[in-house]
Amino acid sequence: MIQLDQLSKRYGALQALDGVSLNVPAGCLYGLLGPNGAGKTTCLRILCTLLAPDAGSVQIAGINALADPRAAREQLGYVAQEVAIDKILSGRELLQLQASLYHLDSATSRRRIAELTELLGMGEWLDRRCGTYSGGMRRRLDLASGLLHSPAVLVLDEPTVGLDIESRAALWQVLQQLRDDGTTILLSSHYLEEVDALADRLAILDGGRVIAEGSPESLKRDLGGDRVTLRVREFATPQEAQQAQSVLQQLDGVRQVVINRAQGHAINLVVEGEGAALLDRLRQQLEEASVPVFSLAQSRPSLDDVYLQATGRTLMDAELASVSSRDPKAEKKQAMR
Amino acid sequence: MTVAPAAQLSQETLALTKRLFVQLQRRPSTLVAGVLQPLIWLVLFGALFANAPDGLIPGGVSYGRFLGAGVIVFTAFSAALNAGLPVMFDREFGFLNRLLVAPLRSRYSIVLASVLYITSLSLVQSLAIMAAAWGLGYGWPGGAGLLVVLFTLLLLVAAVTALSLGLAFALPGHIELIAVIFVANLPLLFASTALAPISFMPSWLGWLAALNPLTFAIEPIRAAYLGQFSLNAVVLEAPYGSLTAAQCLSALLILSAALFVSIRPLLDRKLS
Structure with a gap:
């Protein structure tokens, strides 16, 4: 059409x-x-x-x-x-x-x-x-x-x-x-x-x-893998997050580990496979490595992950970056005849 | 649903014109101010020179009767000079984009609506001033004279409207447009024969007045007011020679045509 x-x-x-x-x-x-x-x-x-x-x-x-x-x-x-x-x-x-x-x-x-x-x-x-x-x-x-x-x-x-x-x-x-x-x-x-x-x-x-x-x-679906967000504390310090990151990178089935500064140093993981069993296994491995767990949440990939995968940044980050670089005057000129 | 192109053109033009009149009806301040300002000119200037010595105006005419024609033309001119403002606001607020997304039969209907609106508005304001001048004892043109007045105003309004619409598309915003209107308005009045005859002016100003389109409108109307109008009668003694009413009107006609032709490429570009 x-x-x-x-x-x-x-x-x-x-x-x-x-x-x-x-x-x-x-x-x-x-x-x-x-x-x-x-x-x-x-x-x-x-x-x-x-x-x-x-x-x-x-x-x-x-x-x-x-x-x-x-x-x-x-x-x-x-x-x-x-x-x-x-x-x-x-x-x-x-x-x-x-x-x-x-x-x-x-x-x-x-x-x-x-x-x-x-x-x-x-x-x-x-x-x-x-x-x-x-x-x-x-x-x-x-x-x-x-x-x-x-x-x-x-x-x-x-x-x-x-x-x-x-x-x-x-x-x-x-x-x-x-x-x-x-x-x-x-x-x-x-x-x-x-x-x-x-x-x-x-x-x-x-x-x-x-x-x-x-x-x-x-x-x-094409993106594959589940997303897991781990918070070691409600507001973790960078050191704590990095410590957890180095542990997590060693684990089986973990594809990617990113520290999200915008979320109080929460740790975003991309993991292989799906289902509740995965979360249990992860929790157990964290306990063995004595990494504290404040919260652990699992989700299917979102469109934001699609955007992240293609551009290397989240939509929110891109949005914030564009707000500061916007030129309202030029935009008005483009819209005006 | 299938309507002939001509019917579509008149449908869209009428709807756009109606919008401008509804705006005017609900916000009549432009109409009122457009009558009030020349009325003040008429009363104040008329009073200021009421005791002017005999013979100031050639032909032994009283100053009030002389002034009437000038103020009538000024009224129509000021009104037409504002023609571009509604278009400019539509450009700035994006309303024009709304119009341009529609399948208009011709995009000139937007321009045509402005011309229809401003022409009627300026003629109504001029008639109000003519009535006021009559009330002040400055005379009234007879039946044929009235036609001459309206026809002359129409030619002037067409030229000034074209100019203003051109500016409305060429300038970046309404501040600039208002500035141009503000700067153009009064000097054009003073450098014309609206307030004083050429014989009264220093020669450089006389030249300006004799080239000013306002003068070409004022003099035939003045002749009509004095009951001396004839196409072949000389109405203006310019430094470069004598002009008949027919020559003044032709000059206005050529000017309007030239202005409409010269703004066309701009309109085509902005409305494409």
């Missing part, structure tokens, strides 16, 4: 996209995961015909979006990251404007607005001015305007940033329902759990490249 082929985009010295290819099948809820600055928004802007790539091709529902952007736009609903609404208009007036821009006739416009008001629970406040809306209301209104013309493809850029847990759960439910009704959905996120819980397939983007692609299950 969506095919991006070898997309490249450069802003001055910054290579925002470096040969990104994606293939989103029809009826799929597809996640684009990556830290800030990975190229997610650039990718979606190109897809939505707001930005021309330096190289590469974009196909939406069989339409070459670069050659015939207007036909592509008719297939697309886009819910942008920065919610631009007209504060002076009421939500209903904004939707009516939107309906005219998509050339819906007035009967269709009324019917769709009524349907979406019902679906998104906007009845109570839709006739109030947009300037009075909370973040959650704005997001719902924005989703409604993206869905107004019943597009085949819905594109959402970080749809749950800044939403409270309830609004987020409600949004997930709506997206799943839309997918079940046949809409192809592409959403970007830097929340692991979100993509893990929601997406049928995903691509992980880092530094303008796709570094992993597949279903959440297959990506985690």
Whole structure:
């Protein structure tokens, strides 16, 4: 349904996209995961015909979006990251404007607005001015305007940033329902759990490249091995952690031992095999080596481990690093016409 | 669902124009200020020179009657100069991106909506000032004269709107746009024949006034107010020669056309 082929985009010295290819099948809820600055928004802007790539091709529902952007736009609903609404208009007036821009006739416009008001629970406040809306209301209104013309493809850029847990759960439910009704959905996120819980397939983007692609299950399964987190004390000193590390490295079935400074020098292990027996064996070996145990937890690999494996750092670290290197002024310039 | 292209174009243009009018209706301060400021000019300047000696204005016209045409043109000019502001705010707040993601039949409908809106707004404000000038005893153009006034204003508004829209896409933000508007506004008024005739000015200023597009709008309107309008009548004694009303209006027409043609590549680039 969506095919991006070898997309490249450069802003001055910054290579925002470096040969990104994606293939989103029809009826799929597809996640684009990556830290800030990975190229997610650039990718979606190109897809939505707001930005021309330096190289590469974009196909939406069989339409070459670069050659015939207007036909592509008719297939697309886009819910942008920065919610631009007209504060002076009421939500209903904004939707009516939107309906005219998509050339819906007035009967269709009324019917769709009524349907979406019902679906998104906007009845109570839709006739109030947009300037009075909370973040959650704005997001719902924005989703409604993206869905107004019943597009085949819905594109959402970080749809749950800044939403409270309830609004987020409600949004997930709506997206799943839309997918079940046949809409192809592409959403970007830097929340692991979100993509893990929601997406049928995903691509992980880092530094303008796709570094992993597949279903959440297959990506985690392919990684193999279980993850174990050991804390020798609640807040261990580096010495204690290193001591434990050297013991653990000697043990059978332990593939990798990393000290996680962000977690109070907890020790992250990658171990072979699965199951409770493993944990028991580990506990016994630690006792023999007289390494104290505050807690010992075992889990299947997560998408963060997938990211870690591909890039050598956790998504959280990448996120923190990008926050300090962000340039809001340059970002605004990229978004502004 | 399948609508003819022309119908789609008018549907999207009307919807975008309606948005601007709804904004105006709920935030009428631009409308009010746009009438209030020239009204103050009219009253204060009219009073300031009420006792001016006879013969200050050629033809023995009272200063108030002379001033009326200038202030009417200034009203329309100031209003049109603001044409770019809504577009600039839409650029800055990202609302423009929302419009550009939609399958608009032509992206010029965004520009067209601004032109329709600002033209009606500036004509309404000018009519309000004309009514006020009439109330102050500065006269009223007759039926045909009114048409001349409106047509002349239309030409000027078209030119200034094109300029302002061009600036709205060329400048980086609304601060810069407001600065340009602020700097352009008053000097253009003073360097025109709005407040004094060319015969009253030092020669360098006379030259500026005789090249100022505002003057090309003021003089035909002034003639219409005095009931002396004819296309072939000389309305402006410029340092470089005498200009008829027809020549003034042609100059305005050529200027608007030239401005619209010259901002087109910019619009094409910014809206592509």
